[in-house]
Amino acid sequence: MTGLFKILIVDDDADYRETYRMLLVKKGYIIAVASSAEEAYKLMDREFYPLIISDIMMPGVSGVEFLKEVKDKYSKSIEVIMVTGYGSVETAVQTMKLGAFGYFIKSHNPEELILEIEKVHKIFSLQNVNEINKNSKKSRYLYTSKNKQMQRVYEMVEQVAESNSNVLITGESGVGKEIIANMIHDKSGRSNKPFIPINCGYFSTGLIESELFGHEKGAFTGATTRRIGHLEEANEGTVFLDEIGDMEEGTQVKLLRVLETRQIERIGSNKLIDVDFRLVSATNKDLVKAVADGKFREDLFFRINTIEINIPPLRQRKEDIEDLIYFLLNRYNKEMGKGITDIDENTKQQLLNYNYPGNIRELKNIIERLVVLSRGNTLKDELFKSSRLLNNDTEEKETNNKLSSYKEAKKNFEIEYIKEVLKSCNNNITHAAKQMDISRRQLFNKIVEYDLKEYSNDTN
The missing domain is CATH 1.10.8.60 (Helicase, Ruva Protein; domain 3)
Known part of the structure; x- marks a missing residue:
């Protein structure tokens, strides 16, 4: 039941570090070790460890001080089990008050420690995710990550959400580009206005222009009624153009003009309509190469790419x-x-x-x-x-x-x-x-x- 659960062992005694490491690796856990709190901080800056097993008596920053700093910074997102060679009721009570998950004496049966670790893992495998689901603004998405790259993505989303800058989201197919686009919208001042997603790969040139700009009755064969386009429909909200790298050049020219003038014309009309929307685009293509190959307009690329957010593959x-x-x-x-x-x-x-x-x-x-x-x-x-x-x-x-x-x-x-x-x-x-x-x-x-x-x- 260990999966990819990571544990950081912090102990100044090399023999104990190696003993714990061998014991827990045999159980299937992924283990990292540190000889001091200072070394542990460096490891924690690079990786997320949901569980830390820390000695209490350490030179420099003591285990109790280390526990306090970890809980102050990470709260319940990281649990800590304290271990010591000297059993003390007072020390145990002190560490539990500071937020330690458990307390283990080195001379005791290691199975006691294993049981405590399994309790922590169970919490992180299901109960913690249920809490995230319950508190998430949109339960259809999981706006959290233990991965450093994804954490930087979420940090960037927080930074750009309140601006009106155009955002280009890049990454392989299926990585969740629309989820990030939704997150940008939800955290922006436009969150109570429409979020309109459009997949540019679904439509031919004529159809995509009708979808984007709308058309007047009789503008072309089959246009029996007036249609309001998505750019007009999204006024004061957010437009998400997925797979923008598939957009035909003729449509690229028209979109560029809209982004420059903030005005659209319905097909079959010469009346200009003011529009106000935030543009978020996405692609799984290399647009720099597409520009070099003449398949994507350079001026449009610079216009949509004010800020780029790259999502790592799973x-x-x-x-x-x-x-x-x-x-x-x-x-x-x-x-x-x-x-x-x-x-x-x-x-x-x-x-x-x-x-x-x-x-x-x-x-x-x-x-x-x-x-x-x-x-x-x-x-x-x-x-x-x-x-x-x-x-x-x-x-x-x-x-x-x-x-x-x-x-x-x-x-x-x-x-x-x-x-x-x-x-x-x-x-x-x-x-x-x-x-x-x-x-x-x-x-x-x-x-x-x-x-x-x-x-x-x-x-x-």
Whole structure:
């Protein structure tokens, strides 16, 4: 049940440090050691350790002083177990009053220490995430991280939110760029105004311009009514242009003009309309290269890129996977009315050890799939047979040899996922789309693309 749980051991006695390290590594924990409080501070600046095991009697900064500083700075986000070679009721009471989680005497049975560690780990694996969910402004997202890179992302969000500067969010597909865009909006002075997301890759040139700028009745064939565009609809709010690197050059020119003048024209009209919105864009492409290749306008790139926020892939922030697993499990539990209370340990280890080439989006789909297919109150290991989540080296090598590309693997996963959800919804497209949190039209397009009409009752 240890997973990727990190523990920092702080003790000036090298023999005790090594003894604890060997004992806890055998139990599966990730261990770091420090010979003093000063060395521990340096390690804590680089890594997050939810649990610290600290000696009380140390030269320089004592264990009691170290405990007080840790609790003052980190409060309940880090727990501390104090250890000593000299049992003292007074010292034990003092450290517990300062916030120590527990107290261990070195001459006692090490299993007592293991039990205390397991209690801390249990708190951080489920109860702490539940508290985060409860207190989160938007329970659909997890606005917290133990990873230094992501913590810097959140710090940057706090800094830029109150400005009106254009923000470009970069990162691989599925890392959660829209989540960060939502966070920027939620923390800004525009939070009570609309947040309008637009995926530039969904639409052809003509359609994207109608989506952005709107059109007048009769502006083109099929324009039977006036349509208010998203840039006008988002007035005083935030516009999120996802996959802006896919935008056609003609539309890029028009968007640039809007950003310079803060005015739009509906298609079929020559009337200028004032608009006031904050622009947040996102891409998984290398826009610098796209500019050099002549595929993206340099002037627009500089306009949208006042501030750039890069999100690391999930494989570089594995310390967050456990929190995300429980967060998503709780979310889908509520949405689907399931009674799942825990995850089978083998299943959990597979989830923790997987590299997630599709990032958070892939983790989200896997957890949703497992919850949909679950029976009883525990997610079981056998569910991986249908989710295609492989973890041992031999299976991974065989799978990599069979798959020609990630695109093909993603396609296969989507096909199986759509089949399973349709089956669970009695092949009803409308219900399945709601279950998948996408539009009915998007699901219909996927059914046509993958030739899955036989799995749906209605493909009109």
